[in-house]
Amino acid sequence: NAGVTQTPKFRVLKTGQSMTLLCAQDMNHEYMYWYRQDPGMGLRLIHYSVGEGTTAKGEVPDGYNVSRLKKQNFLLGLESAAPSQTSVYFCASSPSLVTPRGYEQYFGPGTRLTVT
Amino acid sequence: AQSVTQLDSQVPVFEEAPVELRCNYSSSVSVYLFWYVQYPNQGLQLLLKYLSGSTLVKGINGFEAEFNKSQTSFHLRKPSVHISDTAEYFCAVSDIIPRGSTLGRLYFGRGTQLTVWP
Numbered sequence: 493n494a495g496v497t498q499t500p501k502f503r504v505l506k507t508g509q510s511m512t513l514l515c516a517q518d519m520n521h522e523y524m525y526w527y528r529q530d531p532g533m534g535l536r537l538i539h540y541s542v543g544e545g546t547t548a549k550g551e552v553p554d555g556y557n558v559s560r561l562k563k564q565n566f567l568l569g570l571e572s573a574a575p576s577q578t579s580v581y582f583c584a585s586s587p588s589l590v591t592p593r594g595y596e597q598y599f600g601p602g603t604r605l606t607v608t
Numbered sequence: 609a610q611s612v613t614q615l616d617s618q619v620p621v622f623e624e625a626p627v628e629l630r631c632n633y634s635s636s637v638s639v640y641l642f643w644y645v646q647y648p649n650q651g652l653q654l655l656l657k658y659l660s661g662s663t664l665v666k667g668i669n670g671f672e673a674e675f676n677k678s679q680t681s682f683h684l685r686k687p688s689v690h691i692s693d694t695a696e697y698f699c700a701v702s703d704i705i706p707r708g709s710t711l712g713r714l715y716f717g718r719g720t721q722l723t724v725w726p
Contacts, residue, residue: 496651525713532617532718532719533718534612534698534716534717534718534719535652535698535716536716537713537714540713550713582651582652584652589705592640592659592660592704593659595640595659595702595714596642596654596657597714598654599644599651599652599653600651601650601651602650602651
């Protein structure tokens with residue numbers, strides 16, 4: 493049981509390049525989330541998904557797109573990277589909101605992205 | 609929307625001293641509360657949570673937190689810290705949403721860096 497995994501762990505992009513970050517979970521969770529973490533800012537929600545085939549915007553969605561074609565995977569795309577997107581990106585998942593324990597989120601190890 | 613305030617961005621303490629990391633949230637509606645810990649270059653790990661019941665909750669590594677509804681606070685405490693507790697700690701809050709709704713989410717504070725000195 494690997495939990496939440498993210499690939500790649502590190503990436504350096506030039507301004508204008510594109511890339512996709514992959515998040516996978518093996519816990520059969522319904523909900524998945526993408527956050528970015530910047531110094532002194534805590535974690536800010538980019539996009540999230542409440543089930544296969546659904547996505548929704550979080551608080552900082554501009555410049556990012558997501559897809560959830562399979563329940564276990566949640567992809568984060570940057571179509572045209574900008575230096576302001578230099579950050580550490582975390583994926584998380586949670587069971588659902590039917591029970592209190594469903595609010596608990598499980599995090600991946602993160603992807604450190606640098607845009608030059 | 610919720611806002612979560614962690615009142616101290618950095619807390620330096622000596623080993624074996626007690627520590628309190630403070631967290632306040634804005635909403636007066638019913639909430640679930642969490643503390644996460646992040647060790648250097650790692651992801652976030654759940655330290656403890658308040659979902660219901662006793663307002664004093666115990667977590668891993670000897671940490672505990674007390675939910676105070678009237679003061680909308682959820683402060684984290686440990687009576688005697690170790691060097692290995694050096695990490696960043698995040699408080700997170702979720703509004704309890706009506707059954708069937710899909711809008712629940714966690715709101716995070718900006719984090720408190722706990723540094724334990726020998």
